[in-house]
Amino acid sequence: EEQVVESGGGMVESGGSLTLSCAASGFLFSLFDMAWVRRAPGKGVEWVSTIRNNGDSTFYADPVTSRFTNARDNTKNTLYLQMSSLKAGDSGLYYCTGEGTSPKDQGTQVSVAS
Numbered sequence: 636e637e638q639v640v641e642s643g644g645g646m647v648e649s650g651g652s653l654t655l656s657c658a659a660s661g662f663l664f665s666l667f668d669m670a671w672v673r674r675a676p677g678k679g680v681e682w683v684s685t686i687r688n689n690g691d692s693t694f695y696a697d698p699v700t701s702r703f704t705n706a707r708d709n710t711k712n713t714l715y716l717q718m719s720s721l722k723a724g725d726s727g728l729y730y731c732t733g734e735g736t737s738p739k740d741q742g743t744q745v746s747v748a749s
Contacts, residue, residue: 636661637660637661637662638659638660638661638740639657639658639659639660639714639730639731639732639740640657640658640740641655641656641657641729641730641731641740641742641743642655642656642657642658642743643655643656643743644729644742644743644744644745644746645744645745645746646746646747646748647721647745647746647747647748648747648748649721649722649723649747649748649749650720650721651721651747652717652718652719652720652721653718653721653745654715654716654717654718655671655715655716655718655729655731655743655745656713656714656715657669657671657713657714657715657716657731658712658713659712659713659714659731660712664709664712665688665689665709665712666688667688667733667734668685668686668687668688668733668734669685669686669688669707669714669731669732669733669734670682670683670684670685670686670731670732670733670734670735671683671684671685671703671705671714671716671729671730671731672729672730672732672738673725673727673728673729673730673745674727674728674730674742675724675726675727676726676727678727680730680737680738681696681727682696683695683696683699683703683716683729684696684699684703684705684716685705685734686705686706686707686714688709689709690706690707690709693705693706698724699718699725702718702719702720702721703716703717703718703719704716704717714731716729716731718745721745721747722747722749723747723748723749724747725745725747726745726746726747727744727745728741728742728743728744728745729742729743729744729745730742730743
């Protein structure tokens with residue numbers, strides 16, 4: 636069964652940092668481009684970042700460029716999102732998912748106090 640489990644969320648002060656992790660199983664992780672998306676309270680899903688299957692290219696939404704870093708370790712089937720200079724607008728549920736697919740799990744909550 637294909638599964639991803641996100642972790643690392645929490646509550647931080649504005650300007651703080653967090654690193655999210657996503658453990659993947661049940662599929663050939665190294666073959667897939669992976670994405671981070673988020674959902675703020677009362678809003679739709681917003682794309683955050685994509686990383687190519689071999690990790691050699693990353694792409695970011697304008698609001699997070701230069702603050703977030705998307706990385707992966709294909710030997711551990713794990714995706715990471717390093718977040719710094721966090722703002723209140725970054726608050727929400729964060730999900731990892733295959734590029735172009737919708738999240739199906741519960742995600743991890745990030746709350747940034749302004």
